[in-house]
Amino acid sequence: MNIIMKYKTSFVALLALAGLTGCWERPPIESVQTGYRGTAMVELNNPRLMAAQQAANVAPQPAPPAEAGGPLASAVFKNVQVLGNLSVAEFTRTMASLTSWVAPTEGCAYCHKPGEGLEADTLYTKVVARKMLQMTQAINVENKAHVGSTGVTCYTCHRGQHVPANTWVNAAASTKSAKFLGVESGQNRPSTAVSITSLPYDPFKTYLSGSADIKVASNTALPAGNKKDVPNAERTFGLMMHMSDSLGVNCTYCHNSQAFDKWSVSTPQRVTAWHGIRMARDINNSYLDPLNSVFPANRKGPTGDVAKVNCQTCHQGATKPLLGAQMAKNYPAMYSPAPATPLPVVAQAATPKK
Ligand code: HEC
Ligand code: HEC
Ligand code: HEC
Ligand code: HEC
Numbered sequence: 341m342n343i344i345m346k347y348k349t350s351f352v353a354l355l356a357l358a359g360l361t362g363c364w365e366r367p368p369i370e371s372v373q374t375g376y377r378g379t380a381m382v383e384l385n386n387p388r389l390m391a392a393q394q395a396a397n398v399a400p401q402p403a404p405p406a407e408a409g410g411p412l413a414s415a416v417f418k419n420v421q422v423l424g425n426l427s428v429a430e431f432t433r434t435m436a437s438l439t440s441w442v443a444p445t446e447g448c449a450y451c452h453k454p455g456e457g458l459e460a461d462t463l464y465t466k467v468v469a470r471k472m473l474q475m476t477q478a479i480n481v482e483n484k485a486h487v488g489s490t491g492v493t494c495y496t497c498h499r500g501q502h503v504p505a506n507t508w509v510n511a512a513a514s515t516k517s518a519k520f521l522g523v524e525s526g527q528n529r530p531s532t533a534v535s536i537t538s539l540p541y542d543p544f545k546t547y548l549s550g551s552a553d554i555k556v557a558s559n560t561a562l563p564a565g566n567k568k569d570v571p572n573a574e575r576t577f578g579l580m581m582h583m584s585d586s587l588g589v590n591c592t593y594c595h596n597s598q599a600f601d602k603w604s605v606s607t608p609q610r611v612t613a614w615h616g617i618r619m620a621r622d623i624n625n626s627y628l629d630p631l632n633s634v635f636p637a638n639r640k641g642p643t644g645d646v647a648k649v650n651c652q653t654c655h656q657g658a659t660k661p662l663l664g665a666q667m668a669k670n671y672p673a674m675y676s677p678a679p680a681t682p683l684p685v686v687a688q689a690a691t692p693k694k
Pocket of ligand 1 (some may be wrong): 417422436448451452465466469
């Protein structure tokens with residue numbers, strides 16, 4: 341009896357601890373099979389939390405279509421370097437929409453200095469926005485293997501704010517004395533970037549701006565020739581935690597846990613994710629890094645680099661950003677070369693999370 345009581349007490353204590361640390365979810369939990377039977381490939385969804393997640397990922401309605409025809413922007417405006425092949429009407433519609441996606445409270449003045457001509461490049465925000473236009477076009481045109489026909493607009497990342505909610509910068513160097521608490525080695529500092537674990541808190545620099553191999557499984561039985569070490573495995577795990585969190589899924593959405601490295605037993609989503617990693621590297625290296633001299637110091641990280649994208653910047657907890665709403669289709673400016681006649685406005689099909 342005593343023993344039972346003792347266990348009961350510790351069980352209650354454990355329950356309380358679980359509640360306190362937030363690692364328990366209030367039921368109901370639904371499970372959805374994602375792989376063959378017996379492979380334990382299953383997603384656990386909580387309909388209550390999913391409803392909140394869906395409400396937070398609704399795309400805004402597209403602006404009414406611009407009138408067809410009329411002169412090209414390049415023939416009328418003085419300083420258009422990216423959107424010259426749009427009609428003036430479509431160009432104006434684009435300016436109004438990107439204002440609502442990026443600077444709804446500040447308005448046109450966020451990028452165009454009042455009192456100056458609209459052609460002036462005085463504000464850094466306009467220079468950044470021009471690069472963002474090129475970046476968005478590159479995402480939609482060159483990265484179809486990842487973004488498919490869903491594509492992205494400024495809203496995918498910005499969601500009505502001039503600074504996207506989810507970005508990363510290089511982590512500051514550790515200030516801890518190596519002698520006192522041991523070497524921190526870029527980890528053991530619980531971080532939300534890696535799901536509040538003490539895994540390496542900056543897997544992004546290595547894998548999403550650097551292009552280090554994301555591999556840990558060794559192919560030989562004995563250590564001979566195996567170049568994969570423990571820090572490497574920990575960093576990979578950190579990145580995988582970030583990827584799972586960003587999409588709101590667990591590891592088996594992409595992997596069969598009997599062999600994490602084997603593509604033959606992985607899901608098609610893992611292939612999409614592979615392309616996503618390459619796309620993120622390209623966005624960070626070709627579009628954001630080159631803006632380093634344009635951004636003011638208060639927008640940069642502790643080591644002086646610009647904020648960059650990871651999976652969470654677009655996905656924000658959903659397997660497809662904005663639940664797969666096809667928003668970009670309604671905006672020729674989001675594709676390049678933009679078609680001369682604007683694409684028809686299509687209804688937004690929302691694909692609920694699987
Ligand atoms: C987030 C930044 C941003 C906001 C907000 C913005 N613009 Fe622009 N605007 C730009 C960029 C970038 C260009 C240059 C595009 C290019 O090079 O193809 C531009 C160019 C223009 C031009 C062409 C000027 C010329 O002669 O070269 C006009 C007109 C214009 N914007 C109007 C507006 C209006 C009206 C609003 C408010 C409804 C607005 N813009 C809001 C970024 C912005
Ligand atoms: C893939 C994600 C992504 C997309 C798509 C995107 N941006 Fe950005 N944007 C960023 C990141 C990351 C930053 C840097 C944020 C920071 O400084 O903290 C940024 C910064 C900006 C800034 C500077 C804001 C400031 O106050 O310093 C402007 C302006 C901007 N973006 C405009 C746009 C426009 C216009 C579009 C669409 C043509 C667009 N962005 C599309 C990720 C994105
Ligand atoms: C959204 C899909 C996705 C999710 C979720 C995901 N992974 Fe991965 N994982 C990948 C991709 C893609 C690669 C290969 C990356 C590359 O080669 O660039 C990979 C690589 C790995 C590797 C290295 C395999 C090798 O070749 O040595 C391990 C280990 C791994 N993942 C474990 C995990 C764990 C553990 C989780 C859950 C915490 C997880 N993954 C969640 C997509 C995913
Ligand atoms: C620039 C925005 C953007 C970034 C950054 C991004 N994604 Fe995506 N991702 C998308 C879009 C858009 C789709 C929808 C594609 C479609 O509908 O075919 C998508 C789809 C996916 C899918 C397929 C989901 C499904 O159920 O079919 C996976 C897996 C995925 N992304 C993983 C990742 C990972 C992992 C990263 C980070 C390495 C990442 N994404 C970064 C925009 C992005």
